[in-house]
Amino acid sequence: MNDWVMARHLAKHPGPFKIGDRVSYIRGGRPVEGVITEDRGPLGVGGRRIYGLRVRFDEWNEIETEQPVDVLTLVAAAPANGEGGPSRE
């Protein structure tokens, strides 16, 4: 998503995760890991934040999905020049 199309209040009020963070969640009974690709804002029930993430199950299977903040657990923070960050250049 174009960074300039995102609602501006998202930049002013960042959530607990940032783009490039590695997170995990329980999917159908087993934990899976993914990388945060987008902060979708407080679209969830009661204003909970939704994040876009890319989940790679194996070498051939990858999905792009969204999950609410309360099911996600931080595995590793994004490096300083983390992948997937929007560019304003």
Place this chain on the structure above:
Amino acid sequence: MPSVAFHNWSTTRAASLDEIESAHRAVGGTEPGRRHATQQINQAYALLLSSQFQAYCRDLHSECIDRMFRVVTPGGYRTLLADEFKLHRKLDRGNPNPSNLGADFNRLGLDFWVEVLGADARNPQRRRLLEELNEWRNAIAHHDFGAPMLRTGRPTLHLAQVQNWRRACDGLAHSFDGVMRNYIHRASGSLPW
């Protein structure tokens, strides 16, 4: 109370679109160069309108999924369902044209356009205008203008036309919000927003 998506559409997204209309007004003067500059702004305005409307529709779709599946237990099935309903979502990649909108929202279990067209007598015309906006959006983005878009050999888009598309998007955004609210209420017994 509207959805978060509709609230954002009518506040922050509307403000962004207002800014480009202000840019159009700021290009003053009567020289021939003005017409060229405003033409560029009108085309940029059409692109941004389509982009903001796509973002609104995508937000609404995400919001609906979170509300529809919040009652599913155990939580591991809830996340699995959410993954499945967002898999290959057309609004993540494609334009917010009527076909893509129908494909994504129909997967939630309703006959989306039947309900939207029935919600307001003006919606058939608004849907036609949305198709027209996306035809122009593609033509501008790919520099591939059909003959009806050309005047004296050049693509010509007037501000009034973009404003007309924006009013259509406003009307459709309001109807989408109401249709999805009523659908989730019917299906779950509780109001989603």
